[in-house]
Amino acid sequence: MEKPIGVIDSGVGGLTVALELMRQLPREKLIYLGDTKRCPYGPRTKEEVQQFTWEMVDFLLEKEIKLLVIACNTATAYTIDDLKEKLDIPVIGVINPGARAAIKATINQEIGIIGTEGTVKSGAYPDALKQINPELHVQALACPLFVPLVEKGVFTGEEARMVVESTLEPLVEDNDMDTLILGCTHYPLLKPLIKKVVGDQVAVISSSEETARETSAVLEIKQLQNKSGLQQVHEIYSTGDMEIFNRIATKIFQNAIHQQFTIKRAVIEKE
Known part of the structure; x- marks a missing residue:
């Protein structure tokens, strides 16, 4: 089926998921929408997140998507x-794939989670983890400064290092975790700094690869694969500042060999 896959996120972070989808599913067209104007979602109420998410979904439904990927942990x-x-249509979130990847990685059953205030407050990751293995010890930490940092395009340098170090300090002190879930799709862009703070003994898990694998499996089971050999031109939309979004998207996609995409502004807020 030649219809596109829709991908939504609160901002630029979900582009890390889109990149992995492009890599694993080269025949599929993606339409990505990042709500950068109203990002971050983490501090917002549940009702606001639900409203904003449905506005993004309605935008993509008009483009006749065949499957929806929620590349935002808070929205998921x-x-x-x-x-x-x-x-x-099938709907895939990023929480269950991330939980499964962490369970595969852990040896001592000590798993840490970092995410937005909304994701941590929801308890979605501990619930997903303990449904699979009730014996796990899980500790979660909200990192409210990470998403604004990434949305500014600050992935490296002294400012980013100081924010990551100070934020993660409560998690790494006297902690036996051997696996850390990046419970926000913005966080992989800070992964080198996060890895440096938590240490090489900790497996740092991003849900992007697992989410793409699950998407591939669902497409096959539902017989929704695009079997044409045509080169796809992906559509990337942002609701906010296009200059910053373009700069960050270009940086994320710089290794997306042979991928073609357009970047445009979208207006999705309902009157």
């Missing part, structure tokens, strides 16, 4: 059940 935590119930 607050809306996935409602979306699955009300949409007649």
Whole structure:
């Protein structure tokens, strides 16, 4: 089926998921929407996140997507059940794939989670982890400064280092964790700094690869794969500042060999 896959996120972070989808599913067209104007979602109420997410979904439904990927942990935590119930297309979030990857990685059953305030407050990751293995010891930490940092395009340098070090200090002190879940799709852009702070003994898990694998499996099971050999031109949309978004998207996609995409501004807020 030649219809596109829709991908939504609160900002630029979900582009890390889009990049992995491009890599694993080269025949599929993606339409990505990042709500950079109203990012971050983490401090917002559940009701706001649900409203904003549905506005993004409605935008993509008009483009006749065949599958929806929620590349935002906060939106996944607050809306996935409602979306699955009300949409007649498959819906994939990033929390369950990330949880499964962490369980594969851990040896001592000590797992840390970092995420937005909304994701941590929802308890979605501990729930997903303990549904699979109730014996796990899970510790979560909200990192409210990480998303604004990434949305400014600050992935490296002294400012980023200081923010990451000070934020993660409570998690790394006297902690036996051997696996850390990056519970926000913005965080892989800070992964080198995060890895340096938590140490080489900790496996740092991003849900991007697992989410792409799950998407591939669902496409096959539902017989929704695009079997044409045509080169796809992906559509990337942002609701906010296009200059910053373009700069960050170009940086993220610089290794996306042979991928073609357009970047445009979208207006999705309802009157």
